[in-house]
Amino acid sequence: MRRRDLLASAALPLPAWASAAPERVLRVGTDIAEVGFDPPRVSDRTSVTINAHIFESPLTYDYLARPALLRPQTAAALPEASENFTRWVFTLQPGIFFADDPAFGGKPRELVAADYVYSIKRFFDPRIPTEHLFHFENAGILGLSELRQRALKAKTGLDYDAPVAGLRALDRYRFEIRLARPAPRFVQLFAVPGLTGALAREVVEHYDDELPAHPVGTGPFMLQRWRRGSQVRLVRNPRFREQHFDSLATDLNAEDQALLKRLQGRRLPLVDAVEVNVILEEQPRWLAFHGGEIDVLELPPTLAPAVMPGGRLAPYLAQRGVQARAQVDASVRHTFFNCEDPDIGGLQPERVALRRAIALAYDNTEELRSVFKGQGVPAQSMLVPAVYGFDATLRSAAGSGDMARARALLDTYGYRDVDRDGWREHPDGRSLTLRLAGLSDSRQRAINELWLKKMRLLGLRIVFEPGQFGELIKNSLAGTLQMWSYSWTTSQPDGDFFLALGYGPNAGQANDARLVLPAFDRAYEKQRALPDGPERLAAMRAANRLMLAYQPYLPHFHALRVDLSQPGVEGYRRHPFTRDWWRYTAKE
Structure with a gap:
């Protein structure tokens, strides 16, 4: 109760300039409840997107350029790389300030290099639960893993003041990172606010456990109100620097050329406030958009046949001036199999055969058609389109719905109905039950029905374990889930992120499957x-083949995202690798 009261009191008065003209409010609908606003602790899509508008990383991607083009954000320029990509130096722009907050004692607080050093160190603090540590730990920042181990051994928090060789501020505006091994694409982490967004140490220490309710960054917006699981309201940050829309993109289609012409040079952000409305069920969310209560919405897949018949916006919506933009997302919906689970885990041939049989029996095409109404492209592996390493020619049998092969595989490895109760047992006669975790909404119920149908035909008993998203993440990190279906979306234009889902040292973080396979590593x-x-590319494809062979994951599909916007909304589009779309969205 204390936490809810504190959140309710987080509303801040509107700044004086907001009363000079009617407030331009962008109203957004989302289907996922936010968890909180401390970047290391969250990975749900809603929290990550909101954080991207509050916290800023040194770099970003050009909003219109395709393929992705790195550009400075709070940095003065792209970083200097040397010593075979083991040394990186970032230089910040002076005169960038955090939003005002009581933690600063009434004084303006400038962003400095030490803020990025501190923010990265937080991922190594054992007191902070995170599934994102692997991004930095795998790169081998000199001294930080050892600092974390000392904190773990002493059962204390991280010593933030202890010097480490791999991360230090060189002066007020420059910081240096040194790595144990070459990492040519390490720079991409610094365009992801959820990983390298700057927090001020004073704010973290002032709010302590209540920090997720008090995000304070240098970004274009700041939190004004948070009604948990219902609405988040952001308002323009009065301290936000003077930033104007521009793009270096050269190969633009006619639509993007027109947008660039309209927005070029306009001061950002282009709206005064953003209201994020959490509406979990698809029909109420659509009705809110249809009735004009929200301005932008990702089209619920089940409504695609009516709203986008034949892939085109329905005439009655087009006549109203509604706009639709569709693109294949840099994401993959998948099911992980816990490789430490006593029933489906392990690297023994019979356990690998069990996972592969389950994957063979499931039908991605039927799932796309019956549950997601064709709004996606069947996945052949965990690597997604638009990232380096994606192989458009690859074809996998996983998710093919090949029941005959799946049954034959189980028969060969001794999974038979020994006690004649209608369900297969383990080769040693032990009972076998699959457990699939998921949300409790209508979409998940439809998915569960498909799983039940396919596993019955295969002769495998399956039960379903519903839970809230935050709870499921917590249980996944703890290794207590056997199977769970959800989506991973990347913020980096490289396939390394998806291969990292199978990397042994990442077990307990992004490697939900807890695969430990030396050849893959x-x-x-x-x-x-x-x-x-x-x-x-050859090494990436070798790793990808091993992931497919041992089947820690069943890739389902890459989502086709259709973003709808009301008349008067301009510039709203989904960048494949950034999340701060509202910075560039105008509402007339």
Whole structure:
């Protein structure tokens, strides 16, 4: 109760300039409840997107350029890389300030290099639960893992003041990172606010456990009100620097050329406030958009046949001036199999055969058609389109719905109905039950029905374990879930992120499947150290084949995202790798 009261009191008065003209409010609908606003602690889509508008990383991506083009955000320029990509130096722009907050004692607080040093160190603090540590730990920042181990051994928090060789502020505006091994694409982490957004130490220490309710950053917006699981209201940050829309993109289609012409040079952000409305069920969310209560919405897949018949916006919506933009997302919906689970885990041939049989029996095409109404592209592996390393020619049998092969595989490895109760047992006669976790909404119920149908045909008993998203993440990190279906979306234009889902040292973080396979780890480490080119691509494909062979994951599909916007909304579009779309969205 104390926490809810504190959140309710977080409303701040509107700044004086907001009363000079009617407030331009962008109203957004989302289907996922936010968890909180401390970047290391969250990975749900809603929290990550909101954080991207509050916290800023040194770099970003050009809003219109495709393929992705890195550009400075709070940095003065792109970083200096040297010593075979093991040394990186970032230089910040002076005169960037955090939003005002009581933690600063009534004084303006400038962003400095030490803020990025501190913010990165937080991922290594054992007191902060995070599934994102692997991004930095795998890169081998000199001294930080050892600092974390000392804190773990002493059962204390991280000593933030202890110097480490791999991360330090060189002066007020420059910081240096040194790595144990070459990491040519390490720079991409610094365009992800959820990983390298700057927090001020005073704010973290002032709010302590209540920090997720008090995000304070240098971004274009700040939190005004939070009604948990219902609405988040952001307002323009009065301290936000003078930033104007521009793009270096050269190969633009006619629509983007027109948008660039309309927005070029306009001061950001283009709206005064953003209201994020959490509406979990699809029909009420659609009705809110249809009735004009929200301005932008990702089209619920089940409504696609009525709203986008034949892939085109329905005439009655087009006549109203509604706009639709569709693109294949840099994401993959998948099911992980816990490789430590006593029933489906392990690297023994019969356990690998069990996972592969389950994957063979499931039908991605039927799932896309019946549950997601065709709003996606069947996935052949965990690597997604638009990232380096994606192989458009790859074809996998996983998710093919090949029941005959799946049954034959189980028969071969001794999974038979020994007690004649209608369900297969383990080869040693022990009972076998699959457990699939998921949300409790209508979409998940439809997915569960498909799983039940396919596993019955295969002769495997399956039960379902519903839970809230935050609870499911917590249980996944703890290794207590056997199977869970959800989506991973990347913020980096490189396939390393998806291969990292199978890397042994990442078990308990992003490696939800807890796969530990030395041959895969060697292939993963090899590709990570190589510059882009044929040798790296060969190593990436070798790692990808091993992931498919041992089946820690069943890839389902890459989502087709359709973003709808009301008349008067301009510039709203989904960048594949950034999340701060509202910065560039105008509402007339």
